[in-house]
Amino acid sequence: MTAQPQTHGHVAARLGSARSVLVRDGTARTAWIYALALGAAGLGWRIALLLLDVPPSNSDEATAGLAAMHIAQGRHFPIFFYGQQYLGAIQSYFAAPLFALFGPSTLLLRVPPLIAYVLLVFLMYRLTVSLLGPWVAVATVGVLALGSDRIVKNQLIGAGGYPELAPMIVALFLIAVGVANGTVKRANLALAAWGLICGVALWTHWLAAPYLLGAAVLLVVGCWRRLLGIGGLAMIAALVAGAGPLLWHNLTAPRELNSVAVFLELSSNGGDPSWYARLFGGAVVGIPLATGLCGPGDCDPSRLWWAPIYVLLLGLGGVWAVSSARAATGSERVRPLTIVVLALAASLTIALYVRSPAAGETPTESARYLHFVLVSTPVWIWALWRLGAGARGWLGRLPVMLTAGAVALTMVVATVELAGQVPSYGRWAADNRALVAELEARGVRYVYGGYWTCHLIVFATAEGITCASLSPSLRKGVNRYPPYWDQVRAHSQIPVFVTRVEPGPTEPRPELDAAVRRLLNDSGVPFDVTRVGGYVIYQPSGPVALP
Numbered sequence: 001m002t003a004q005p006q007t008h009g010h011v012a013a014r015l016g017s018a019r020s021v022l023v024r025d026g027t028a029r030t031a032w033i034y035a036l037a038l039g040a041a042g043l044g045w046r047i048a049l050l051l052l053d054v055p056p057s058n059s060d061e062a063t064a065g066l067a068a069m070h071i072a073q074g075r076h077f078p079i080f081f082y083g084q085q086y087l088g089a090i091q092s093y094f095a096a097p098l099f100a101l102f103g104p105s106t107l108l109l110r111v112p113p114l115i116a117y118v119l120l121v122f123l124m125y126r127l128t129v130s131l132l133g134p135w136v137a138v139a140t141v142g143v144l145a146l147g148s149d150r151i152v153k154n155q156l157i158g159a160g161g162y163p164e165l166a167p168m169i170v171a172l173f174l175i176a177v178g179v180a181n182g183t184v185k186r187a188n189l190a191l192a193a194w195g196l197i198c199g200v201a202l203w204t205h206w207l208a209a210p211y212l213l214g215a216a217v218l219l220v221v222g223c224w225r226r227l228l229g230i231g232g233l234a235m236i237a238a239l240v241a242g243a244g245p246l247l248w249h250n251l252t253a254p255r256e257l258n259s260v261a262v263f264l265e266l267s268s269n270g271g272d273p274s275w276y277a278r279l280f281g282g283a284v285v286g287i288p289l290a291t292g293l294c295g296p297g298d299c300d301p302s303r304l305w306w307a308p309i310y311v312l313l314l315g316l317g318g319v320w321a322v323s324s325a326r327a328a329t330g331s332e333r334v335r336p337l338t339i340v341v342l343a344l345a346a347s348l349t350i351a352l353y354v355r356s357p358a359a360g361e362t363p364t365e366s367a368r369y370l371h372f373v374l375v376s377t378p379v380w381i382w383a384l385w386r387l388g389a390g391a392r393g394w395l396g397r398l399p400v401m402l403t404a405g406a407v408a409l410t411m412v413v414a415t416v417e418l419a420g421q422v423p424s425y426g427r428w429a430a431d432n433r434a435l436v437a438e439l440e441a442r443g444v445r446y447v448y449g450g451y452w453t454c455h456l457i458v459f460a461t462a463e464g465i466t467c468a469s470l471s472p473s474l475r476k477g478v479n480r481y482p483p484y485w486d487q488v489r490a491h492s493q494i495p496v497f498v499t500r501v502e503p504g505p506t507e508p509r510p511e512l513d514a515a516v517r518r519l520l521n522d523s524g525v526p527f528d529v530t531r532v533g534g535y536v537i538y539q540p541s542g543p544v545a546l547p
Helices: 008-051 059-073 090-102 111-132 134-145 149-156 162-181 187-204 206-227 230-242 244-252 259-268 275-291 306-327 330-355 357-361 363-390 393-441 451-460 483-491 512-523
Strands: 446-449 466-469 497-500 527-532 535-540
Touching: 008 111, 008 134, 008 149, 008 393, 059 090, 059 451, 090 111, 090 162, 090 187, 111 134, 111 149, 111 162, 111 330, 111 363, 134 363, 149 162, 149 363, 149 393, 162 187, 162 206, 162 330, 162 363, 187 206, 187 230, 187 244, 206 230, 206 330, 206 363, 230 244, 244 259, 275 306, 275 330, 275 357, 275 363, 306 330, 306 363, 306 393, 330 357, 330 363, 357 363, 363 393, 393 451, 393 527, 393 535, 446 451, 446 483, 451 466, 451 497, 466 483, 497 512, 512 535
Parallel strands: 446 466, 446 497
Antiparallel strands: 497 535, 527 535
16 A cells, blocks of 8 residues: 655644644643642641641530540540531541540641642642633632631631531542543442542531532433443442441431431521521621631621622523533533532522521621532632633723732732731630640649630640530530530539630630629639639639539
């Protein structure tokens, strides 16, 4: 057979094809370098904060630490976060090996969340590249690298499962996209991994339900034929194994302790704020907080413009993706469908939060319930990007450029504002250390205090000091680990009280101090008063009966 001569056109076509590959590879490599630099900066920022005792710890985190300590010692293997029988104890199990090797500490408790942050950034980059290209992925990593007060608290405080769940959600979407597109070599193994991760996520926290449901829909739509075989059976078996602790509890516990009943009861607790208060606190304030535009404390009114723009961009991204999905065929539909699902999951998360009383009553602290909308970050970035690309001339692009610049600048300002709060947070941590040192120097073993004080003391002393929580009426308060209350009641004939007298980041309105002082004054028993930072220690000279 005679070889056909190559014409000039053939050679040019091949050179053009090779050049496009080189350009594409070069672009991907450049984007990866930028993303790596931004991710490293975000990690460095968070490590620096942890070493400076930021964000401040609280009794919820100390409760997770106590469970990890009990697991490391082989004393107790809880299914749930102590005192909340619907919230999985996954964080405590992650920290337990570190405690077994090095002893309990808040810093070690925060190592798994720090690792989870690294996984989140890496997986978000991979997912966004596969859906929307490298530069949207770089912008997404840039947003995740910044760290406002609310963002850092959600990502680094070891309580509630928020840090670990975010990368789990992204992993579910990555696996679903990879299996549907046929880019995963061992699809059955990937489906088993999907089931295991989804099961563990269900056990950990139900706030992730909109995203778990979305990932499941994407998996079914994208590769339903494969689910009818061994892969589907492996996925179901792994899902049951991952959610095993939750399922076992619900099958064996009394109906009133069923995790569904507990969750519904806790969700309905609180007052009945107006719909305006819920909408304003849950969306107008909640969205800027959850996406990193607010500094410590209340969200400044100047940041609230972002909420309607965010909703608009989320909607535009979803609508454009629907149009792309309708025009695509076969596996090409998977990418736009994923964008649609991410937009819908964020919208549903916000809607469910707005319905809750917490949105209207405690919008600043409760904005943590919107933490997972960060997974949908690529959607609004892509929508903004597309608006700019589709505009005519620089005048048409100006509003988009101004919006993008304002968002980026506000996020940077919020991060800087957290840096300015570091000395105040450091004093809070120093107060906690000074209080523990004073109690240990006095040889105190059993104390009464408020909820936001008690477990901090117990965890900081590795149960060397036991604290029972009192309500402002001096009756039994929230005691997530009930044995502590019984121990203090049994060994504290002459009670020692610890109260907070200065507002702190976790206790904005100290209410116990006035009640304790009134009780001691009315008892007629002489008592010693010692001020330690923002705390007061009351030590009577004789027995004092609680109401």
